[in-house]
Amino acid sequence: MSTHHLARVRHTAPEWLFTIRSLRHSLRDGESLLLAIVLPVMLMLLMTAVFGGALDPTGSYVDFVAPAIILTCAGFGASTTSVYVANDLKSGIVDRFRSMPVRASAVLTGHVLASVLRNLLATSIVLVVAVLVGFRAGGTLLDWLGAAALITGYILAITYLFAAIGLAASSPESANGYGFILLFLPYLSSGFVPLESLVSWLRPLATYQPMTPIIDTIRALMLGGDPGNQWIWAVGWCLAILLFSVILGSWFFRRRTRR
Amino acid sequence: MGWVMEYAIEVRGLRKSFGTQQVLHAVDFHVKPTQIFALLGSNGAGKTTIIKILSTLLAADGGTARVAGAEVGREPERVRRAISLTGQSSAVDEALTGEENLVMFGRLRGLGKLAAQRRAAELLEEFELQDAARKPLRSYSGGMRRRLDLALSLVLRPELLFLDEPTTGLDPHSRRRLWKIIEQLSRDGTTVLLTTQYLDEADHLADHIAVLHEGRIAAHGSAAQLKSALTGQSVQLHDDAGGLRAQHATDGSLRGLRDALDGFLGQGLEGTVALYSPTLDDVYFEITSRSNTVTGQGEQR
Ligand SMILES: Nc1ncnc2c1ncn2[C@@H]1O[C@H](COP(=O)(O)OP(=O)(O)OP(=O)(O)O)[C@@H](O)[C@H]1O
Ligand SMILES: [Mg+2]
Numbered sequence: 001m002s003t004h005h006l007a008r009v010r011h012t013a014p015e016w017l018f019t020i021r022s023l024r025h026s027l028r029d030g031e032s033l034l035l036a037i038v039l040p041v042m043l044m045l046l047m048t049a050v051f052g053g054a055l056d057p058t059g060s061y062v063d064f065v066a067p068a069i070i071l072t073c074a075g076f077g078a079s080t081t082s083v084y085v086a087n088d089l090k091s092g093i094v095d096r097f098r099s100m101p102v103r104a105s106a107v108l109t110g111h112v113l114a115s116v117l118r119n120l121l122a123t124s125i126v127l128v129v130a131v132l133v134g135f136r137a138g139g140t141l142l143d144w145l146g147a148a149a150l151i152t153g154y155i156l157a158i159t160y161l162f163a164a165i166g167l168a169a170s171s172p173e174s175a176n177g178y179g180f181i182l183l184f185l186p187y188l189s190s191g192f193v194p195l196e197s198l199v200s201w202l203r204p205l206a207t208y209q210p211m212t213p214i215i216d217t218i219r220a221l222m223l224g225g226d227p228g229n230q231w232i233w234a235v236g237w238c239l240a241i242l243l244f245s246v247i248l249g250s251w252f253f254r255r256r257t258r259r
Numbered sequence: 260m261g262w263v264m265e266y267a268i269e270v271r272g273l274r275k276s277f278g279t280q281q282v283l284h285a286v287d288f289h290v291k292p293t294q295i296f297a298l299l300g301s302n303g304a305g306k307t308t309i310i311k312i313l314s315t316l317l318a319a320d321g322g323t324a325r326v327a328g329a330e331v332g333r334e335p336e337r338v339r340r341a342i343s344l345t346g347q348s349s350a351v352d353e354a355l356t357g358e359e360n361l362v363m364f365g366r367l368r369g370l371g372k373l374a375a376q377r378r379a380a381e382l383l384e385e386f387e388l389q390d391a392a393r394k395p396l397r398s399y400s401g402g403m404r405r406r407l408d409l410a411l412s413l414v415l416r417p418e419l420l421f422l423d424e425p426t427t428g429l430d431p432h433s434r435r436r437l438w439k440i441i442e443q444l445s446r447d448g449t450t451v452l453l454t455t456q457y458l459d460e461a462d463h464l465a466d467h468i469a470v471l472h473e474g475r476i477a478a479h480g481s482a483a484q485l486k487s488a489l490t491g492q493s494v495q496l497h498d499d500a501g502g503l504r505a506q507h508a509t510d511g512s513l514r515g516l517r518d519a520l521d522g523f524l525g526q527g528l529e530g531t532v533a534l535y536s537p538t539l540d541d542v543y544f545e546i547t548s549r550s551n552t553v554t555g556q557g558e559q560r
Contacts, residue, residue: 017366025354028395092350096411099314099344101336102367258318 014102018110019117025084026118032080036118040073040126047192048133055193066130067218068191070123070151071211075186077119078159079179084111085166086175089256098257105253108163115159116152123151138224147221150231153238154214158182160245167252191215210237267292267419267450268313272322275308282308284474285322290467295441295451297461300471301547306454307347309471310423313452314344327418343417347424347454349408351396357383357407358392365414375414382410385440387433401428409437413444420444422453426460438464458539468539470546477546485542492537494519496530504530 026033044062047069052061088094088107097104131137139147162179169175186192188202189211198206206212213233220227227234268290275283282305290296300306311317313326315335324331327341352360358379365375383392386406396404405428412420422441426434441464445451455461461468462482469479478485494516495506505528507519520532 012366014367017363021352021355021363024359028354091353092346092348093352095316096344096346096350097367098316099339099342100367101339 014106015109015113018106019113020110022084022110022114023117026080026114029080036073036077036122037125039076040069040122041129043069043072044126044129044133051192060136062130062133062135063223064219065192066126066135067215067222068186068189068211069130070126070218071154071191071215072183072186073122073126074119074151074155075158075183077122078115078155078162079176079183080162081111081115081159082162082166082169082175082179083172085163086169086172089167090172094257104257105250108167108249108253112156112159112163115162116155119155119159120152123155137222139221140224143221143224146231147218150214150218150221150234150238153235153242157238157241157245160242160249164245164249164252167249167256185209186211186215189215210234210241213237266290266325267294267327268296268452269325270309270313270322271324273309273312273319273324274321275305275312275317275319282474283319286471286474286476288469288476288479290450290452292450293445293448294466295445295453295464297465297468298452298454298471299458299461299468299543300454304471305474306471307423310344310346310421310452310454313338314342314421315339341418342421343412343415343419344421345409345412345423345425347427349404351404351408351411353396356393356395357388357399357403360396360407360411361414364411368415370414378414382413386410387436402430402433405429406433406437409440413440416444416447417449419450419452422451424454424456426455426457434460458543462539470543472547472549477549478542482539486537486539488542493535495533495535496523496528497533498530504528506535509534 044066047065048062052065055061056064085108088111094104094107097107127135137144161182165178166172166175169178189206189209191211195203195206195212213230214237217227217231217234219225220230266289268288270286270288273283273286274281286305286309288296298306298309308317312319313324313331315331315338318332326338329337329341331338352363355363361379361382362372362375365378366372370378379392383389386409388403388406388410391399391403396407399407405425409422409425412422420441425441426437429437438460441451441453445466453464466481467479468482468485469476470485471477478488480488491508492511493506493508496504498504505523505526507522509515509519511534516534523530523532
């Protein structure tokens with residue numbers, strides 16, 4: 001038995017150690033990883049090849065739909081966060097971290113950061129596939145940086161929301177169920193079809209839900225158009241979702257780890 | 260620290276209820292530094308509850324608990340720096356390999372990357388897990404997982420170690436090996452509080468044993484003290500099938516033995532003679548079968 005003793009200076013932030021841990025989880029979780037890659041490709045091909053012709057015979061439907069597919073896939077990729085978080089609570093490992101001189105909430109930060117990195121990768125894959133099926137980019141470098149920032153912000157916000165759902169859920173299975181509902185939101189927006197083509201009772205919902213300004217802004221930036229003041233709504237929604245999730249998440253985290 | 264603490268753990272009047280169910284009524288005990296202290300008690304007696312309170316995971320409703328000189332409710336960070344906990348159910352990362360788990364815990368404890376890797380290798384060897392070091396924990400057997408769970412608590416030698424049923428699910432070989440490790444830790448200066456359902460384990464390992472019953476410490480002392488508090492030895496007469504035919508209490512002296520034998524012969528009994536000393540099992544059953552109206556038997560207070 002060696003003679004280390006517990007009092008040590010900490011060199012590495014636990015957040016970083018937990019991010020590495022969560023990235024390892026993503027890599028080992030073969031099915032989720034495969035889905036995270038296959039789903040974007042499938043969705044892109046499905047939308048452009050099957051519906052594309054009918055929706056826009058000129059063939060530019062891919063330009064229209066790419067942002068929605070990016071966000072749909074990001075939402076899907078982020079949703080596994082709720083299951084990871086719920087699993088950690090259930091397995092007792094969070095309690096073990098709590099008994100150590102470590103910020104136990106760093107476990108959540110680790111899951112969130114890993115999810116952001118994972119989903120940025122998935123987003124790159126969607127973009128590559130989009131270009132392969134005929135996506136014609138417009139916009140300046142600055143526009144693209146703006147789009148990238150907004151996509152990252154959206155991924156961060158929705159990941160945090162899923163983390164909060166994982167903390168609120170009573171089991172990993174129900175966490176999975178709650179998360180599923182959120183994944184339909186992009187379909188009820190301006191992402192896949194123009195707002196005007198929706199049935200009238202759906203139009204107000206689609207107009208005022210967060211996905212519409214976010215998708216419109218990303219689309220405008222990527223194609224070199226003018227997002228108008230939609231970008232303010234887009235950024236505002238991302239910040240609002242993030243703030244809401246952080247507050248809700250820390251409340252639930254305190255509740256679940258109450259002494 | 261410049262002074263020597265009198266007690267590594269000091270628990271006074273500890274109370275805890277879950278809803279309307281009062282689990283701990285008034286628990287008092289103390290553990291001296293470097294002692295191995297075993298907490299016994301039936302299922303649901305509250306052993307895990309005590310360990311959770313002492314390791315800052317659960318707040319007590321009343322009473323005081325000091326661990327390594329710090330009060331658990333007031334200075335949880337100080338307590339956490341002194342302790343290591345292996346809980347009753349495994350809390351390991353199933354997706355990581357044994358080695359990755361150990362390195363992660365080492366780094367969380369503040370070791371650098373290389374030091375953490377070196378320590379992981381040492382522990383894998385000590386707990387005979389080298390062959391499984393690179394396999395994810397999902398593929399581990401229950402006993403292997405348990406061993407890793409214990410190793411994770413030892414990445415740095417803790418001042419105080421809490422082990423909640425550490426050897427449940429271990430094969431006899433691994434159990435012996437773990438006993439050796441615990442004894443060595445205690446010799447090196449670690450205080451150990453463990454719970455167990457194996458009375459022979461408490462008998463073999465613990466310097467001090469406490470029996471938790473109906474929310475209180477019903478008896479405590481060394482294994483020898485607890486046994487001698489019972490009626491003492493007896494001479495037993497068994498029939499050929501091994502059944503008990505008669506018994507006679509004795510003080511263990513030559514004269515006492517002769518009195519017992521004379522007694523049997525006087526009654527015209529025949530059979531095989533055996534000298535019986537009470538075991539920790541007898542002590543345990545005696546204590547846990549008492550109802551709370553007859554407490555005060557223990558030498559506590
Ligand atoms: N979080 C909780 N909520 C409600 N009741 C609880 C909780 N934790 C423990 N209990 C109850 O408190 C009592 C003591 O539980 P505890 O786990 O401390 O027992 P134990 O002595 O460790 O038992 P075992 O030998 O089975 O591990 C039990 O009746 C249990 O049902
Ligand atoms: Mg228990």
